[in-house]
Amino acid sequence: MSKETDFSRRKFLQLAGLGGAALCLGIFPGISKASVITEGAALAENIEMNAWIIINTSGRITLVDHRAEMGQGSYHSVPQIIAEELEVDLSQVDVIFAQGSTKYGSQITGGSSTIRTSYKNLLKLSATAREMLRQAAAKRWNVPLAECMARSGNIIHEKTSRKFHYGELVAEASKLTPPEKVDLKPRSEYKIIGKPVKRMDTHLKTNGAAVFGLDKRLPGMLFASVERNPRLRGKVASFDDSQARKIKGVKDVIKITMKVWDTDREGIAVIADNSWAALQGRKALKIVWDDSGFEHVNTPEIYKKHQELLVTEEGLTAKEQGSVNTTADGSRKKIEAVYMTPYQSHLAIEPINCIAHYQKDKIEIWGPIQAPDWIQKDVAKAFNMDAKNVTVNMTFLGGGFGRKAFTDFPNEAVAISQKINAPVQVVWSREDDATQGPFRPGVSYRGEGIIENGKLTDLKFRMVGQNINHWQSGKKGTANPSTTEGFMEPYFKTIKNIKFSDIPFETPVPVLWWRSVYASTNGFAYESFMDEIARSMGMDSLEFRRQYMDDERTRKLIDRLKQVSQWKSSGPQEGYGIAITECFKSTVGQVVKVSKRKGGGVKIDKVWAVIDCGWYVNPDIIQAQVEGSIVMALGATMHEQTFTDGKADLMNYSTYPLPRIYDIPPVEVHVMENKEDAGGVGEPGLPPFAPALANAIFDLTGKRIRTLPFDLAQI
Known part of the structure; x- marks a missing residue:
């Protein structure tokens, strides 16, 4: 086991608050169709887990959710699936967001795909964990497996009323080989799935505990606001930042380029030690744009051309x-x-925002990211860095509608961080969000x-x-x-x-x-x-x-x-x-x-x-x-x-x-x-x-x- 792999494992378990002993299971389409494997076996074969159910010694379950929560309910629905086959109450399940990685397969929260593409694997994964815990209990009691029942986070021996909570069995269970086949419940026996259970994220979003992109803060973080060319293909001809630099809190003003598909969008970024100063500095900029060499469209002309083409x-x-x-x-x-x-513009309630920290050998991103694996690959390519050294952290999203799956705003944040050599949060105004597109x-x-x-x-x-x-x-x-x-x-x-x-x-x-x-x-x-x-x-x-x-x-x-x-x-x-x-x-x-x-x-x-x-x-x-x-x-x-x-x-x-x-x-x-x-x-x-x-x-x-x-x- 390499030091890097061992460090990654320990870091992850610490993040999940799990300590050292735990039963960790993952789904691996790359090994065979919907294979289930333990963490120990994955480490031995140098395989990274791509979906986690983790049960620690206290009996709590942690789900590592590889999809974003933007109001649609995946933060609740996925644990509801897990809890059903695992025979636990939803109150026993904690959820943390996965980082962006190709190891999860697709992480895009789009196409209404979170449940429809993963529910069968999630049912199998949680049922497998349940069966491994039953096997561990049967072995410890030296009784037939059929006499061991899973209920409310416990394995119960019906004949003697003995029981172990899941946490007492994880050490033995983690050493077992997951069964290749497990029986899933018929829908008629569901206690949680199909029921109008109250959402797990409601209290987080009403008491202020949920961390959205705009809430995230890092030590030494600066703030940026960008005046971008209002026409996609336009360039910056010249700019005067003398008045912007007089605003208290403004640290720097730089020219920046943001990738929008295969086109560059140019703008001027004002860097400050608070978001208000960045916004005021931006207002004080004087910019001359070069908008030559491309079509300046008007809506009536677009639809007139549509009508002509539909005829011809x-x-x-x-x-x-x-x-x-x-x-x-x-x-x-x-x-x-x-x-x-x-x-149409997207105009989610939470405007576009992103934090990036570019360092010589690594990049880390935080924000309302709808497709963290796409962002990881795009940033790695754009900044000539190995994808393994690009970490994308998801926060809660205040709406997405497809817009926050795009790569432009994280790319821009990384570019600014690279130029100023510091972590930075780039916040788009509502007007930016409405007018910059894509539409x-x-x-x-x-x-x-x-x-x-x-x-x-x-x-x-x-x-x-x-x-x-x-x-x-x-x-x-x-x-x-x-x-x-x-x-x-x-x-x-x-x-x-x-x-x-x-x-x-x-x-x-x-x-x-x-x-x-x-x-x-x-x-x-x-x-x-x-x-x-x-x-x-x-x-x-x-x-x-x-x-x-x-x-x-x-x-x-x-x-x-x-x-x-x-x-x-x-x-x-x-x-x-x-x-x-x-x-x-x-x-x-x-x-x-x-x-x-x-x-x-x-x-x-x-x-x-x-x-x-x-x-x-x-x-x-x-x-x-x-x-x-x-x-x-x-x-x-x-x-x-x-x-x-x-x-x-x-x-x-x-x-x-x-x-x-x-x-x-x-x-x-x-x-x-x-x-x-x-x-x-x-x-x-x-x-x-x-x-x-x-x-x-x-x-x-x-x-x-x-x-x-x-x-x-x-x-």
Whole structure:
């Protein structure tokens, strides 16, 4: 065992407050599929653990969570899984965040993937720990294993009522070879999973104990605020920092470059011994920007180009079945529509921030990091350092929505720390967060459908908008792989000819994932158009979807949605709209009910949502995530980010308003019960809201909304 490995082990155990003796288990996909291995065996084979359950001699369990907690509930849901098979109360489980490392596999908290990609391994891991403790107890008592039961953190010998708490058995258990197979509980026997257990992080977030990125402090840490070029590709021509340096507390002013995908964004950083001085010094800067040599975009021009391309270009085929023919003749009726969706800023409540400490032989980062393994690899490459010498520490996140998985802000913090030779916290203002991007791309769509002999026979969609994959990989010429995201797969079984195409489109505006990614825009276009087709066929909107989604699982969801919403049971002064979308292995259907507002406009009376996410952990967290998704979706129907002369226009909540409490209608969420594999929860609730609302408005008023955002008061 090398000194480095031994030191790493001791340092980790001290961090976890575990002392020397403990039972540590990890999952190792690299060894064999979902192999379980003890810490001792991992050290002997020079393998780093990639998921930890640690039980110390006091009987407490520590879970090392390799994913971020940004409000979605993984800090609670993962321990809830562990506690079930390990037969302990949640109060016996402590959680610490893992550092960024490729040894964990993917650490990205995105794509609603934390539970759906890991729950089977977590169940196996905790059940394995339980069985090893049972084996240790049976061996000590010299009794058959079948007589040893795990309950509430103890192993009990039923015949004699003897018992050991887990901590008394960890020394013997850690020397055992983990069983290759363990029996998992049937869902009918769950005591914790599937129950609305109160979240473990609630008290931390209400009593101030939770450490968010903005809360973190280091000895000798300085603070930086950066005035960045408001146009992505612009440069610094010159700057005058004489007045900034007069601000009390300002230590230095430096030019800095931040990597945004493969483009450099330049700015001037003011370094100070407190954040207020850094901000005031920044305001005192005088900068001349060089914005020559690239396009300065305007929002109307972007969408004008979209419309031109939707007429003149067929695009790259993303998915196709049959032979689509959208030509109308005497027996073939054609339905056609164009939809437009806007750019959006992320604007999480906690603005972007990051602490970095660059040293000659190592780099350490702290902050609201949504993808610590990505950050580790990116920083290592950018600063020519071995990834093993780059440590990325996660804090709690005050919202992320994809933005805090990006690499730009940690890269910038490290660059500043390198130049000033000290740890530094870089804090973005709200205006920085709103206007610097990257943004959700604005996307436009053209839908064409053919109805022949009372049936939908041909369906064609073309989308035009910036492709995030092109920014991410730098490789162009391929269709956006998310072109069909949000579109219900069962439609492919009942509609003979379908084609989806992606028309390449580029601007200098930086784009990035936004909650539910392309499903957030696709869903509006696709489910609005399907509603238009249903209406043109004279069909009820819900029954149309039931007929054209000939899939038992989806039909059960539709039937549940019809039941809970009492679909179309009210009078003519109310409108009902439905939409059903699918993303990240979950399906969500929503019904929105609207009515006319006194004095004009339309108000939302209620939203019903039914989610089929398969195997699930906590119904309260699911309800909160679907409700939150609906609120965010409502915001995205009310506002947009726009650009004038290459710069983002809307800078703060005053002009880019979040929905207020009085804007939020009653929301009723229902979770389907079945034995299917787990799907995502944090994002799938967002895409169906906007089309369901637009379809409800049409049902009430006869006005078809095809462009987002829109104002309910003006309908």
